[in-house]
Amino acid sequence: MALPRTYDSQNCSIARSLEVVGDRWTMLVIRSAFEGVRRFDDFQDALGVARNVLTDRLARLCEEGVLRRVPYQERPERYEYRLTRKGVELWPAMMTLLAWGDRHYAPDGPPMVIKHRGCGGTMTDRLACDSCGARLEPNEVEPVPGPGA
Known part of the structure; x- marks a missing residue:
């Protein structure tokens, strides 16, 4: 059972932070980004993670401002994932x-x-x-x- 994403009964920055980075695959994606991995297929190769799981983790990290998507190809449209300042602070x-x-x-x-x-x-x-x-x-x-x- 996942922790709720609201904290009406507690004021805990650890719990809030873990909602963003507390998952194994999320931490390994961040580790790989620090090692210079930028592209989806390279993350998948480095981690051996299922595509749907990787898609979810990258989207969540972008939504939270830990990573940002940067286009590197127009046709077909493709993106790199780069650590933001918030991400580097990890x-x-x-x-x-x-x-x-x-x-x-x-x-x-x-x-x-x-x-x-x-x-x-x-x-x-x-x-x-x-x-x-x-x-x-x-x-x-x-x-x-x-x-x-």
Whole structure:
């Protein structure tokens, strides 16, 4: 049973946020968008998700302003999906969830490591580079296979 989308009896930003991003496929779509995936078929290939599920998640993320559709072809009309500022603001939460999963569910080590493009250092739990100390933003990093890959 899904949580209601109204919160007359509670004032909870976590519950409201989970209504937008609390679904497994939604989080994986957002992860893929951070990894540079933009087109429907590429999301489907990367995730192995059913077309109807992907269509629903992309539409919802666009409706909520997390992604925006950008045309890249006129005939036939085709779109890319790009993170909005609101979507990019999910990056710290995604990286915190990644670090938590690495600590608790990666017995062979992290399957993916986040590297600083500027110096090659590794991102820490505090979203900083372990080598140069820079506070890292999504456009300054790249995921690379880790020891648990």
